[in-house]
Amino acid sequence: MNEVEAVKTKDDIHMVSRLLEKHGSSDYRDIWELGINAALRISDLLSLKFSDVEGLEVLNLVEGKTKKVRSIKLNSKAQEIIQRRRNDNPADVWLFQAKGNRARSSEKAIDRSTVARKFKEIGEIIGVQLGTHSMRKTRGYAMWSDGVPIEVVCKVLNHSTPAVTMRYIGIEKQDIHQSYDDYVL
Template sequence: MAEVQAVKDLDTVKLISYLLKRTYGQQIADVWDVGLNLALRISDLLSIKFENIHDERLTLVEGKTSKQATIKLNDKARSIIGRIKEEHPEHIYLFQSYRNQWSKGLDEAPISRRYVSRAFAAIGEEVGIKLGTHSMRKTRGYHLYKNTNDIARVMKMLRHSSEAVTLRYIGITQEDVDRDFAELEL
């Protein structure tokens, strides 16, 4: 699998959402916007069922680690989730595939990881970034680190156990760390 990047410019984050909506529709743009706000792996993001959302929290067991994740939903995530629920009250999954409208007898399922991946990659080419499904998670981690300079906090949010892995994951290079030391004089 090709290495994907965090989106480091906030205007580009918004542009990607706009381009996804324009090219692929609201649902894929919602995957991007909710994914940015929840920092989940794509398999976990797509597996979210409305029954996993209680009050202002999302609770699920992560597929990769089997760890329980309890995430407080911010205003943007709650707003998008509320709109989706209102528009599709019969849906089981937050990002449910519409294929069932045409294929009777199939069980409900979320949209495919492959479809999301292809959409993101195509928009990434358009904006000149190696964009993939992990870009949402990496982007959130990157911006949390830039806002707080607290790698432990980023590690906790991403549920990582190694600083080095987290720094590499969010795209913080030794050059970035050196620049932070040089620029911050106390």
């Protein structure tokens, strides 16, 4: 399995959104943006139904991978995405419902592999190893680079230790070296 990266600048984060919509659809853009804002794994994100999230400020769920309980504050951007998707798709059951011919006959969520392919395609355009984990990694890296303590980032991502979080979000030697220039005392 290829290692995927965080998108490390806000301009690039917004560029990924624009490219996902341009080369895919608003569905992929919304998956990207909600994934970044909620810091959910793709499997948990794609398993959400409108009935799970509508009208909520805090989403409580059991993670599929870890079976840990998570409480996620749905920020204004997340709530905006959910409301827009409901307005645009009033008959859908799934927050990210598949729209293909085969999917029409039965209500299904968008498939993880479909999202992974689209993310990889956009990653090739911008020169980043982009995948479905990139959403969580991007949120974690953005928080850390804005000065949020690594322990808080660790809790947001539901990791067991800050060391796991540092590896996960891709804090690299160049980031550590930059700190010597940033903090001349």
